[in-house]
Amino acid sequence: MIPYGRQDISEADIAAVVEVLRSDFLTQGPVVPRFEAAVAGQCxxxxxxxxxxxxxxxHIACMALDLGPGDIxxxxxxTFVASANxxxxxxxxxxxxxTDPDTYVMSVPALEVKLVQAEAAGHLPKIVMPVHFAGQSADMAAIGALAGRYGFSVIEDASHAIGARYRDxxxxNCAHSDICVFSFHPVKIITTAEGGLATTNNPELATRMELHxxxxxxxxxxxxAGDSEGGWYxxxxxxxYNYRMTEMQAALGLSQMDRLDAFVARRNELAACYNRRLADLPLTRPAQHPESYxxxxxxxxxxxxRARVFADLRQAGIGVNVHYIPVHMQxxxxSRSFTEGDFPNAEQYYAHAISIPLYAGLNEEDQDVVIAALASALG
Known part of the structure; x- marks a missing residue:
């Protein structure tokens, strides 16, 4: 089976984790801050x-921004259900x-219309969370401008998008947001096995997230509250919450950061090949905004x-998947008063969507197999 995504672990990655296992710290040691600095520096x-x-x-990003009962x-x-949960x-x-019908990220025109209606009703959001779907940034300058006009905070869910660029x-970098969040799940661009990281330019928000x-x-x-009683205090x-990252996870992530640019470049090469070779097949390829890399x-x-093509590809040993079932349809x-038809662009996309294999370790021969199986399934 050729999976839709998988991690790429090198001997250097393994050595970095083993080095931590032989050290004095397995959690809350010196490697986590080094990893944090590496990611923040890259961004x-x-x-x-x-x-x-x-x-x-x-979660801690929302907490740092004081999201609570009565807020929206x-x-x-x-997106994955976590963004809403x-x-x-x-x-x-x-x-x-x-969503935008072409790029599948948050539609700025839809956001503007909803904000006008919410302002009139007295129910403006406290936080807006655009999701950089499949690795492509939402239009953050436009969303940031609306945040300034309507007074909401912005959290970028960039779980798919470390190594991506917006307006070069x-x-x-949080130029148009308060906080940005990345994921390091094994199928993401780099991995810490499991893990996440929030970037911000606001020192108070960083301190609050560290606390939470x-x-x-x-x-x-x-x-x-009051004076310290001593060095133990x-x-x-x-x-x-106990949301800390371990030293082993951070060591793996720090090692993977050395190959971030190469991973993203390779993914773009593979996507360019798909763009060329799928052009004549009866399917819609993912559109890219000119200001987004x-x-x-x-x-x-x-x-x-979709159902038949999905089944045919799985039968052919192609580990396709679907991203995502719209959250409001779960x-x-x-049960919270959402229904089918509420968000037609997201629903239309979902009804026809298949994610085909794309990961840095995918070789040309396997990509040939994927393309041939897709052509056969569509034939």
Whole structure:
């Protein structure tokens, strides 16, 4: 089976993890801050806060921005459920903004219309969370401008997009957002086995996220209620979680960062090959905005008879997948008064979507097999 995505682990990666296993620290040691600095530096952001998953990073990002009961978070339906779930974790209400029919990221015109309606009704969102689907950035300058006009905060869910660029700057620089979140799941661009990281240029937000990832505990006397009692002393000053990243995860991620540019370049080469060789087949290829350089976490196509083509490809040993079932169509979210037809662009995309194999280790021979199987299934 040729998978739709997989990790690329080198001997250097293995050696980096083994070195940590032989060290004095397995968690909360010196490697996590080095990894945070490497990612933040690559993005051009001032701060990085590493955690055990991107879901955790999204959660503490919402907490740092004081999302809570009575507040509203907006994201897109074309995403993994975590983007919406973190709003519920904070006790907030969640709603969705439909996607662009070509790029599958948040539609700025749909966002503008929804904001006008929400302002008139007195229900503006506290946070808007665009998702950089498949590695392509949403139009962050336009979303940032709307944030300034309507007064909401912005969290970029860039789980798919480390190494991507928007307007020739790295995704994660937070020029148009408060916080940006990356995922390091094994099928993402780089991996820490599991893990996530939030970048920000706001030192107070970084400090708050660091607090929330570790039980709300601080050893900083400046943040304590009253005086410190000594070098052993700590205080729990807020309700937090155990979301810390381990040293082993950070060591793997730090090693993988050395190959980030090569991984993204290779994914773009493979995507360019797909673009050329699939041009004459009866399918829709993923469109790319001219101001965006995708990291190509996914290569999602659209076909007329998705169920049959999906089954034929799986039968041929091609590990295709579908990203994503719109969040509002999941039973939990449907029970919260969402229904089919609410977000037609996301639903139309889902009805025809298949993600075909794309990962840095995919070789030309396997890509030939994928293309031939797809041509046969569509024939």
């Amino acid at each position: 051009g952001a001032a701060h990085g806060v590493a955690v055990n998953s991107a879901t955790s990073a999204l 978070l907006w994201t897109v339906p074309n 973190v709003g519920v974790y904070c006790g907030a209400d969640v709603d969705f903004v439909d 700057r790295p995704v994660g 990832r570790s039980h709300g505990i601080t050893r900083d006397p400046a943040r304590m 700590y205080q729990m000053v807020d309700l937090g 995708s990291s190509y976490h996914l290569y999602p196509i659209q076909v007329a008879d 039973p939990y979210w449907a």
